[in-house]
Amino acid sequence: MRTRKLLSWQTVAAAALITGLTVATAGCSTGGSSSSSTAAAGSGSGTLDGKGALIKIFMPSTSNVYLAAAAKAAAAEAKTLGYTSSIIENNFSQTEEDQQVQEWLATGEKAAAVLIWPASAKNATASIRALSKVAPVLQWNQLIDPAADPFIKIGYAGVSDLGIGDQAGKDTLAQIDTLTKAGYKFHGPGGLPNVLEISLGSGDYAAGEDRHTAFMKVTDGKINYLGREGAANFDAQGAFTAASTAIPKYLSAGIDIIYVQTNDMGNGVVQAAEQNGLKPGTDVFLMTGTSSGSTANLRSGKITTAVLQSPVIEGTLIVDNTAQYLATGSVTAGTVTIASDEAKPKLEMTPPTRTTYMMNPSVTAANIDSFKIWGFDFQALMGDAATN
Amino acid sequence: MTTTLQPTPTGFQERAGQRRAINGIRNSALPILIAAVYVGASIFVPQFLTFETIRAILLATSITGIIAVGMTAVTLSGNFFSLAVTASTVFSGVIYLWVGSATGNIFVAALAAIVVALVLGLIQGYIVGLGLNPVVVTLAAGAIIYGSTAILTKGEVVAAADNSMGRFATFAIFGVPLPVFIFIGFTAVAWFLTEHTLIGRNLHLLGANKATARNSGISATGTTIWAFLAFSVGIGVAAILQVSQTLQIQADNFPELTMNVVAAVLVGGTAITGGDGSPVKSAIGALFIATITQIMVLSGIPQGTRYFVLGLVVVALVITLHLLRKASR
Secondary structure: OHHHHHHHHHHHHHHHHHHHHHHHHHHHHHHHHOHHHHHHHOOOOOOOOOOOOEEEEEEEOOOOHHHHHHHHHHHHHHHHOOOEEEEEEEOOOHHHHHHHHHHHHHHOOOOOEEEEOOOOHHHOHHHHHHHHOOOOEEEEOOOOOOOOHHHOOOEEEEOOHHHHHHHHHHHHHHHHHHHHHOOOOOOOHHHOOEEEEEEEOOOOOHHHHHHHHHHHHHHOOOOEEEEEEEEOOOOHHHHHHHHHHHHHHHHOOOOOEEEEEEHHHHHHHHHHHHHOOOOEOOOEEEEEEEOOEEOHHHHHOOEEEEEOOOHHHHHHHHHHHHHHHHHHOOOEEEEEEOOOOOOOOOOOOOOOEEEEEOOOOEEOOOOOOOOOEOOEOHHHHHOOOEEO | OOOOOOOOHHHHHHHHHHHHHHHHHHHHHHHHHHHHHHHHHHHHOOOOOOHHHHHHHHHHHHHHHHHHHHHHHHHHOOOOOOOOHHHHHHHHHHHHHHHHHHHOOHHHHHHHHHHHHHHHHHHHHHHHHOOOOHHHHHHHHHHHHHHHHHHHHOOOOEEOOOHHHHHHHHOEEOOEEHHHHHHHHHHHHHHHHHHHOHHHHHHHHHHHOHHHHHHOOOOHHHHHHHHHHHHHHHHHHHHHHHHHHHOEEOOOOOOOHHHHHHHHHHHHOOOOOOOOOOHHHHHHHHHHHHHHHHHHHHOOOOHHHHHHHHHHHHHHHHHHHHHHHHHOO
């Protein structure tokens, strides 16, 4: 009888222990398969391996070559890290993106994280807020609007327009220094170079404003700024139109340098300058931003410098930051710009920085063929967003 | 005794005289306005009267102007406008770069671009000529052509193999780029064909009164096809010149081209309902728009304000010309 009672007590204890272990194991398992809940709670999965969890990406259309390359890189990196990725594209419309967010939320699909490239960062807060309720959110390419900041769990990763403008400004100062040493005489008052700017829009486009502001900050007091003409369309054709009308206005004053916010647009400005009797690379120097578009003028020296903006790095970076967050469940405050390492650094299981910018080294005819970042040459870094 | 009231010959003559006067005002309004603008700008806008500025205006006019001149035939025939302007221009531009890069011959490339534009125009013209709504047809055609370009180019930048493909734009005579001369020549040919040939008269008659034209034995389908072919030549030529200027093109280039062309045709005074207008007037319309834009650039007016002012000017001119046309009937 006593033996039977003892057995009974042991059975109950063993059953309780097994039940407890089973529940605990199930809890861990749930945390692993749905990283969002774990991450949101502040503890990570403890591994960079995605184990098939979904990363949902909202972004504008991949009919744009830069976005296509970025999306391709993000999907490839997600696969490498063991995540599943799925992209929903909009036609550069925040209204469309908002609707897509609502439709996706209604499906009830579970995602470890959501990565959003807002069509309009200023108007995306409602969608970001809604997404933040089901998964941690990372924003990319468009800087976080203050109103959306509380709902962004992971942070920002991607391009820095301030960084691009800053680098273009530094390139301009270096070119001024080189020309000065070579005895070049500038046209501006006090021997300063006359600088014309062809920008992304004229005060109505955030990226254009950031690039303008950063450029002006770096070059303050070292150039004679003639003024700017905004391109309505951010390509070679749009810049050609803008420059064709702006150059005659300043031609009599003498134009030494033209700061064009992208290399793609610079190709249009080269032609407009030549039609106005200027010789790019000889008597006028084009300092450009983003390195997309045809590189023919950059290679020939008609465009003096461009600034690397790699969609491949950007696509890879957003997934890496997300994986780090999901693994650690936390974020380090601050801003960091990643280094231009020749080989891709091993992804560490450390929290990502709240704001992570890509590198923006300058691209010139001299270094374009020897470029090596993360194991990619220039063309591979641009992923079809630039052509020879 | 009965009294019959009849219009007096004097009344007839007075009304006829008034119509002639109004028509005279309508026909000369834009040239007079442009002359006034040039005189005013020469006095009040610094750097307006320079060779560089005038060249910039003519260059800006040439591409839009060539397409507007071609588009005039479509509008004259009573088929409103083609809304496939942007897509067709981009597609022809891509063909120019591809063929030029492959063959190394810019003339073969130019021919290929024009032939492709003609094929696109022929298809649209035939469908519209059968009686389908031109707005719907050309809008759909634009979407199909854009989609085809995006698929074929994979959304990538299509660039020239080398700078020689830019010769059509870089070649200059007395400092004036070739596109300006091509624009003038194209306008002259279009004017001759429209005003002094049978097909030109058919275009006018078809646009003025389709039923009468049909009763007169004019083929609506055939005439519409001719109108679209004329428009397509303009598309092909403009695409070659535009791409020659920048040596690269993308599927989503020229987003404002359609509106600029339509504005030039309307400002030129061509009746949107057809039957009344002239390629020369469309060319002048394009010149007027480019001139006003350049004056605002030289005056330091911000881009947003420029669009606003230009829009107001275009609307005011189109309304005025419409009222004058009504009064002259």
